[in-house]
Amino acid sequence: MIWALDIAMLFFLVVAALAAISVKDLLSAVIILSLYSLIMAIVWVELRAVDVAFTEASVGAGITTVLFIFALVRTTGRSED
Amino acid sequence: MEDLFLLAGLLLILTSFLSLYRAIHGPGIFNRIIAVNVIGTKTILLLVLIGFIYGRPHFLDIALVYALLNFIMTIAATKY
Amino acid sequence: MLITVINVISAVFIIVGLFFIVVGTIGLLRLPDFYSRMHATGKCDTLGVGLTIIGLIIYNGFNFISVKLLFLVVFIFVANPVATHAIARAAYKVGLQPWRRQ
Numbered sequence: 161m162i163w164a165l166d167i168a169m170l171f172f173l174v175v176a177a178l179a180a181i182s183v184k185d186l187l188s189a190v191i192i193l194s195l196y197s198l199i200m201a202i203v204w205v206e207l208r209a210v211d212v213a214f215t216e217a218s219v220g221a222g223i224t225t226v227l228f229i230f231a232l233v234r235t236t237g238r239s240e241d
Numbered sequence: 242m243e244d245l246f247l248l249a250g251l252l253l254i255l256t257s258f259l260s261l262y263r264a265i266h267g268p269g270i271f272n273r274i275i276a277v278n279v280i281g282t283k284t285i286l287l288l289v290l291i292g293f294i295y296g297r298p299h300f301l302d303i304a305l306v307y308a309l310l311n312f313i314m315t316i317a318a319t320k321y
Numbered sequence: 322m323l324i325t326v327i328n329v330i331s332a333v334f335i336i337v338g339l340f341f342i343v344v345g346t347i348g349l350l351r352l353p354d355f356y357s358r359m360h361a362t363g364k365c366d367t368l369g370v371g372l373t374i375i376g377l378i379i380y381n382g383f384n385f386i387s388v389k390l391l392f393l394v395v396f397i398f399v400a401n402p403v404a405t406h407a408i409a410r411a412a413y414k415v416g417l418q419p420w421r422r423q
Binding site for chain 2: 332335339342343345346347349350355358359362366367369370373374377380381390393396397400401403404405407408411412415
Binding site: 164165168169172175176179182183185187188191192194195198199201202205206208217218221222225226229 | 247250251254255257258261264265267270273274277280281284287288291292295307310311313314317
């Protein structure tokens, strides 16, 4: 019964990844990326790899998002292409 | 009692699917920030539930980290 | 006998908490404007998570894990409204107008 959670979360990941690519605004893409690593950490927890989940959570949602946002602050928010 | 946790987990994932729709579709940036915030709080709960399903107590630390992260992420996004 | 009573009580708490979470998500989807959406999610989510975790604490009985769960509940009850307020202030500063019924 537990595998149903797994499949749902993996499908969630795929949708989040596609969304992160297709979204126009850069800041939204960054936010969806942090969402992606949020769910990814749960998949690690599901697989009982606790320390990996710790690092994924703290690096993925924490540091990466903040760095991207500061990078966005220095450059322009919208993507020209 | 066990399947109640599983049912709760499935329900949480379903609701986060719906809020993912809001995260993708949301007209402006701020709708997306709320969506991610909502999904963040749901994942905290999901973590605790998974910890209970597997009977492993030390998942709670991750949930605590998530609570902090969710907060920091929101503040960082609003600073911009 | 005591075990079933505890189970029933925690089951009730968890179900009520889940109900609030589902209501919060529905609010997020259906409401027309940014501010009304945030109105719904900020409250329902905090309450839903709080109730569910209290249900888990009851199910867990009194030991070290419950104390950690209690910390989690207290932190969420403090941090979530502050985050919601930060978003609202930022949105208002950017000049997002509340929704008027046309």
